[in-house]
Every structure is written in C-alpha cells, then in structure tokens.
Amino acid sequence: MADDVIDPENAGDLQSQIEEVEALSSIYGDEWCVIDEASRIFCIKISNDLEEPKLTACLQIILPPDYPSAAPPIYQINAAWLRGPERAKLANSLEDLYVEHVGESILYLWVENIREFLVKKPKSSETVDQPERVNMTAEEDVDDEDLPDFRTLKLNTENAHLFLDHANDEDVPPIKHGNTITDRRSTFQPHLAPVVTPRQVKMVLEKLYENKKIASATHNIYAYRIFCEDKNSFLQDCEDDGETAAGGRLLHLLQILDVRNVMVVVSRWYGGILLGPDRFKHINNCARNILVEEGFTASMDESTRSGAKTKKPKSKKAK
Incomplete structure (x- = not known):
C-alpha cells in the first residue's frame, strides 16, 4: 500500500x-489472516470456542x-453449515450493527x-471438518505451524480423475508471464x-515445465477456478508444491476477486534467506x-454490487 x-x-x-488491522x-493472532494487504483484503477464522x-x-x-x-466493509461469510434463513439472519445482524455504528471501526463487533x-x-449443527496439512516446506517451522485452515480451501481431490490423459483434442491455452518481485x-x-x-490446467502445467527456468523453481504454486454453467458452480483446486498453505491462500484470493475460467501459477526461486510470512x-x-x-478482475465490481451484503446508511451519525 505504501507505493500506492x-x-x-x-x-x-x-x-x-x-x-x-x-x-x-x-x-486474534493466527486466526487473523492478511490475504492481500495492497487491496485491503483480510480474513478471520471464527469458532464457537x-x-x-x-x-x-x-x-x-x-x-x-x-x-x-462513509462506507461499510464488503464481506462474505464462508461456512458449510450456514444456509438459508440462518445466513440471512446473521447478515441482517451485521448490517444492523453497522448502521448503529456508522463512521466507526466495526470489524471487532x-x-x-x-x-x-x-x-x-443448536447442538444438532453439522461439525465442519478442517483440511489436512500437506507438503512441508523449508520455512514451515518458522511461522506456519498454527496457520488458520479454511474449509473453502480444501483440495478438490474428488475431481482428480478429470486429469487423466485424453485424446489431444484441445489446444494449449495462451500463457502470459507477469513481472517479477525480488x-x-x-x-x-x-x-x-x-x-x-x-x-487445460494439466496442459498449462506441462507447457510451463518445458521451460527449464520455471521447472527449476523451488516452488510452482498454482490455483484455478472454472465456472460450470450447467451446475452453476465452480470447479476449483490449488497446489502448494512444497510451500505449505500458499496454494490455499492463492485460491482464496481468486475466490475473493471472484475470477473465473483462469489459472494462476506463481514460481518462487528461493534465495537462501527465510522471508517468513x-x-x-x-x-x-x-x-x-x-x-x-490481463483484465480478469473486471467482474469484481459487478460481484460486489450484486453479491456482497452492504447497506448504505440513510444518514450519518455525528462522531
């Protein structure tokens, strides 16, 4: 944000x-997670203790x-057990809190x-399973031991059969390479x-690994989201490639930006100095x-207008 x-x-x-923040x-310690500081995107895991x-x-x-x-936070609540009237009730309570405290910091409340x-x-609620930890990394013992895990980031292993080799009837999608950060x-x-x-995800990975420099990277972290129109749902997955929790965070970013039909791979060449978080x-x-x-975030404005729960106050209380 400092450069903006x-x-x-x-x-x-x-x-x-x-x-x-x-x-x-x-x-909240490790329950609080910075997704993208430059875009002011954050996440917190909340439990019933x-x-x-x-x-x-x-x-x-x-x-x-x-x-x-002058504006409320844009938010989304992810919980497998939260549906229908309960979700609406919770959303209304958050909006009521915002209206009661217009102009004030509201996130703690x-x-x-x-x-x-x-x-x-109610005690009959369904227990939410947490994903297993996989792929230890060289920096694991520095700061990842207690990183929060989110159910929405669980790897989609049930679709693994879709990656089996088929007839070569698809072209490799065009691959764009972005600027480096050192x-x-x-x-x-x-x-x-x-x-x-x-x-196509598999084809992109194969094409990237044909590049010796990319293939030699310490980690090639990726995530993708594909929108299935017939089911009105997303097929999505991610891979840490040894950088524990990095794939899940990357997928989480794609979800918050509401991008679709895109795959992002981030190559990291480790330089010998631990970077921590x-x-x-x-x-x-x-x-x-x-x-x-590449223009894939254009839909974000649309999604926040139509999908995010926000309520503009009619009047602003004096602070």
Whole structure:
C-alpha cells in the first residue's frame, strides 16, 4: 500500500484501517489472516470456542478506501453449515450493527457477533471438518505451524480423475508471464492462462515445465477456478508444491476477486534467506497484479454490487 497514491481525502480512513488491522491482529493472532494487504483484503477464522459440536466460519473482508467514515466493509461469510434463513439472519445482524455504528471501526463487533451466533447455534449443527496439512516446506517451522485452515480451501481431490490423459483434442491455452518481485534474493514470478477444463490446467502445467527456468523453481504454486454453467458452480483446486498453505491462500484470493475460467501459477526461486510470512504477500501480490493486467478482475465490481451484503446508511451519525 505504501507505493500506492493515497487520496488525501481518504488518508484518515487509511490510518483508521491500519490501526484497526493492527489491533485485530494482536487480539486474534493466527486466526487473523492478511490475504492481500495492497487491496485491503483480510480474513478471520471464527469458532464457537469449546462448544460441541465445534463450528467454524470464515469472514472475508475487503476494506473500501472510504471505510470507516462513509462506507461499510464488503464481506462474505464462508461456512458449510450456514444456509438459508440462518445466513440471512446473521447478515441482517451485521448490517444492523453497522448502521448503529456508522463512521466507526466495526470489524471487532462483527467478529464477536458471529462468534456469539456460533455459540447459540443448536447442538444438532453439522461439525465442519478442517483440511489436512500437506507438503512441508523449508520455512514451515518458522511461522506456519498454527496457520488458520479454511474449509473453502480444501483440495478438490474428488475431481482428480478429470486429469487423466485424453485424446489431444484441445489446444494449449495462451500463457502470459507477469513481472517479477525480488526480496532478499528470492524471486517470484506469476504466470496466467485462461482455462475452461481440468485437461487445460494439466496442459498449462506441462507447457510451463518445458521451460527449464520455471521447472527449476523451488516452488510452482498454482490455483484455478472454472465456472460450470450447467451446475452453476465452480470447479476449483490449488497446489502448494512444497510451500505449505500458499496454494490455499492463492485460491482464496481468486475466490475473493471472484475470477473465473483462469489459472494462476506463481514460481518462487528461493534465495537462501527465510522471508517468513512476507512470502505469502509476494505470492498473492504477483497473482493480483497479473489478474489486473490481463483484465480478469473486471467482474469484481459487478460481484460486489450484486453479491456482497452492504447497506448504505440513510444518514450519518455525528462522531
């Protein structure tokens, strides 16, 4: 965010956001997750603590430039057990909280409201399984031991059969290569291709690995989302390639940006110096940059207008 041009009118909001994010990170620790700091995209895992069955929800948040002074956060709640009237009830309670506290930082109140909702959930609720941890990495023991896992990021192994070899009746999609980011001798480079079938995903990977430099990368992290019109749903998956949790974070970014029919691969050449959590920031920034450059984020504005739960206040309370 430091390199972006800040509108003077939003400088106060940005400072409020920075202070709020720092406070939430301190309060919630590893439950708080920075998805894309430059785009002000965050996520927090919320659970009903010691209640049984243990329920978990993931609150995804995008902070607009004029939050908190004039606009609410854009948000989405991911929880497999949350459907229909219950989802509407929870969404209405968050919107009511926002209207009651217009112009104020609202995220802590939202998180605790969702937690209270989980605690009050009937005991018959379905337990949400958490995905298994896979693919240890050289930096695993530095900061990944307690990284939050989100159910929406579970690898889609049930579709593995779609990757079996078929007749070569599809062309390799065009592959774009983005600008590199270098930090402490580690280099990150994104690659992007439009895909509409799992077979094309496999073809893109094979084509990339024909490049000796890409094949020699320490990690080639990827994620993709394919929209299935007949089922009105997404076929999506990700791969860490040894960089634990990186694939899931990358897929999470694609979900929040609401991109479709696209695959992003981020190559990392490790330079010998541990980057800690900064490596995830570079991976997602690389991905976001190439998605913007290639025009795949155009649908985001549409989705936030139609799908995100926001409510503009009729009047603004004096602070």
